[in-house]
Amino acid sequence: xxxxxxxxxxxxxxxxxxxxxxxxxxxxxxxxxxxxxxxxxxxxxxxxxxxxxxxxxxxxxxxxxxxxxxxxxxxxxxxxxxxxxxxxxxxxxxxxxxxxxxxxxxxxxxxxxxxxxxxxxxxxxxxxxxxxxxxxxxxxxxxxxxxxxxxxxxxxxxxxxxxxxxxxxxxxxxxxxxxxxxxxxxxxxxxxxxxxxxxxxxxxxxxxxxxxxxxxxxxxxxxxxxxxxxxxxxxxxxxxxxxxxxxxxxxxxxxxxxxxxxxxxxxxxxxxxxxxxxxxxxxxxxxxxxxxxxxxxxxxxxxxxxxxxxx
Amino acid sequence: xxxxxxxxxxxxxxxxxxxxxxxxxxxxxxxxxxxxxxxxxxxxxxxxxxxxxxxxxxxxxxxxxxxxxxxxxxxx
Numbered sequence: 001x002x003x004x005x006x007x008x009x010x011x012x013x014x015x016x017x018x019x020x021x022x023x024x025x026x027x028x029x030x031x032x033x034x035x036x037x038x039x040x041x042x043x044x045x046x047x048x049x050x051x052x053x054x055x056x057x058x059x060x061x062x063x064x065x066x067x068x069x070x071x072x073x074x075x076x077x078x079x080x081x082x083x084x085x086x087x088x089x090x091x092x093x094x095x096x097x098x099x100x101x102x103x104x105x106x107x108x109x110x111x112x113x114x115x116x117x118x119x120x121x122x123x124x125x126x127x128x129x130x131x132x133x134x135x136x137x138x139x140x141x142x143x144x145x146x147x148x149x150x151x152x153x154x155x156x157x158x159x160x161x162x163x164x165x166x167x168x169x170x171x172x173x174x175x176x177x178x179x180x181x182x183x184x185x186x187x188x189x190x191x192x193x194x195x196x197x198x199x200x201x202x203x204x205x206x207x208x209x210x211x212x213x214x215x216x217x218x219x220x221x222x223x224x225x226x227x228x229x230x231x232x233x234x235x236x237x238x239x240x241x242x243x244x245x246x247x248x249x250x251x252x253x254x255x256x257x258x259x260x261x262x263x264x265x266x267x268x269x270x271x272x273x274x275x276x277x278x279x280x281x282x283x284x285x286x287x288x289x290x291x292x293x294x295x296x297x298x299x300x301x302x303x304x305x306x307x308x309x310x311x
Numbered sequence: 312x313x314x315x316x317x318x319x320x321x322x323x324x325x326x327x328x329x330x331x332x333x334x335x336x337x338x339x340x341x342x343x344x345x346x347x348x349x350x351x352x353x354x355x356x357x358x359x360x361x362x363x364x365x366x367x368x369x370x371x372x373x374x375x376x377x378x379x380x381x382x383x384x385x386x387x
Contacts, residue, residue, distance in 0.1 A: 027347075035349045204352045204368055211356055243349045 002127045002135075003171025003307065004120075007279035008061025010053055010162045011266050015040040018156045025152040032156070033264075037242025041159035041267035044142050049083045051093040053162035054138040058098060061136075061164050069098050073132035074105040076123045078115040078271045080295065081145045082108060094138065105132070112190070112295025113238045114180075115139060115271030116163075117302055120290075121178045123167055137165040141270040146192055146199040154201050157241065159267025163275035173278075173288075176303035179221035181213065183297045190295045206294070210244055214293050215251040221301045222289070229254055232303075233285045238292045239263035239273040270294070278304075312362060312387045319358075319380050326350075326357040337377040358384075 017040050018032055032039055044053060054077060061067060077091040091106040100106075105126070109119050116139050123137045140162035149155050189205040192198065218235075222228055235258055237245050242261050249259040262277055263269065269276060274290050282288075291301035316337050323332045329345030341351070355366050358380075364387050366374075374380050 031347055035347060202368075203348070204371070207349070207352045208356050211353070212360075241349075243353075247353065 001171065001174065002124050002167055002169060003175050004173040004278070004304065005166045005168040005171050006061060006065045006067075007166070007275050008057045008059070008064060008164045009272075009276055009279040010056035010060055011269075011276075012042045012044045012048070012053075012160055014043045014045065015265070016043050021156065025156065027152075027156070033242075035241065035243045036157060037239075037245075037261055037264050038157055038159070038267045039264050041156070042161055042265075042269070043144050044160040049093075050077075050079055050081060050140045050142055050162075051083050051090050051097060053140045053142065053160070054090070054094045054164065055097050057138065057140070057162040057164040058094075058136070061166060065166060067134070067166055069100050071134050072098075072100050072104055072136055074123065074126060074135040075100065075138070076107060076109060076119055076126075076135070077138040077140065078109045078111055078119040079139070079141045080110050080112055080270075081141050081143065090140075091138070105130075111271065111298060112141065113240065113270050113273070114292035114294060114296065114298040114300045115141070116274045117178065117290055117292045117300035118180065118298075119271070120165070120175065120302065121180075121300070124175055127167060133169055135167040137167060139163045139271040139275055141272065143199065143268075143270060146197060148198045151198070151200070153203050154199055157268050159263070159269050161266060161269035161272040161276060163272045163279060165275055165278075171307055173304040174307050176225045176305060177221070178300060178302040179217060179224060180300045181217055181298070183209070183213075186297050187295075189297065206240075206297075207244060207247075209297055210240070210293055211247050211251060214248055214291060214299060217299055218252060218289060218291055218301050222303070225303045227287070227303060232287045232289050233258065234282065234288045235259045236274050236277040236288055236290045238294065239277075240268055240294065312364065312384050314362065314381055314384045316377055316381050319377050319384075322357055322361060323354055323377075326354045328354055335377065337381075340375050341377075342375055362387075
């Protein structure tokens with residue numbers, strides 16, 4: 001069985017304080033606290049590359065486990081903001097910076113907010129199909145590379161972070177059945193303009209899509225796993241904004257304490273938002289829904305279940 | 312479409328728009344009463360689902376009073 005053994009995280013220390021900029025955009029503290037939910041945003045250093053963020057997340061993983069670079073069989077990096085222009089692929093750069101063995105398979109995956117869930121399925125399947133024992137799944141999508149700092153719709157939302165999930169045959173979290181979805185016809189709602197390289201998002205379209213599609217999608221995925229909403233201890237939903245997380249919680253009919261919003265001090269970190277929840281203190285949690293949704297439009301969800309260690 | 316002012320007001324309240332809209336005059340501005348862009352997005356999504364209609368993005372900015380919403384819906 002291949003599952004998640006541990007998760008390392010990296011959140012840059014530098015913060016952009018949204019409370020200092022809110023007047024510029026005609027919003028107040030109440031709006032930031034209760035609607036976007038983002039009071040400050042993590043920002044990587046000017047010279048810090050996507051691969052550097054991955055390496056920092058790996059250092060955190062090393063503090064939590066006895067993972068050895070020589071034992072790593074494969075590396076996947078999920079990003080749409082790679083080093084340089086993505087050639088060579090960022091996973092190859094991470095491979096070099098970590099000094100991983102030449103027998104190691106490495107590749108990138110281009111997905112946004114659904115990326116962690118998709119990538120988890122891909123790396124798990126890849127490892128099982130090829131008899132690999134230890135894999136690293138990185139997420140690092142620093143939107144500070146593409147955000148227009150004068151765009152009210154986006155510049156108070158997104159932050160930079162990276163995570164790495166160690167997948168192995170000694171998992172703490174087992175992985176249940178996945179469900180996936182796409183609606184490419186509405187992909188223009190979240191995009192980078194070809195000419196300017198500027199990131200744009202139609203907040204209303206993204207909100208409508210999320211509120212209407214995701215609750216039914218999660219319920220279908222749970223049914224596939226022979227579970228219901230009531231069986232689940234935690235819903236690790238993509239942290240797009242507090243308002244969208246609250247809306248999904250209400251539409252799913254789940255108590256507030258089961259649906260954390262943890263991004264208020266660092267922002268929407270795209271594919272890193274779910275593993276940042278999983279890498280935190282989870283307490284006595286046994287069953288988790290993970291659900292990512294956004295760029296594409298694309299969405300995916302799955303169930304994680306705690307593996308009880310034999311005494 | 313036949314729709315009453317009271318139905319729009321009830322939906323504004325049940326969709327979670329600012330408490331201040333509870334006693335709002337039908338010709339008063341919703342945004343002046345504290346409804347922000349996210350409240351409005353959520354309200355129109357609820358309106359679309361309840362009445363099975365599509366409200367175009369470009370129309371929403373003009374629909375800032377209960378009267379305007381009712382007039383718009385009655386043309387649907």
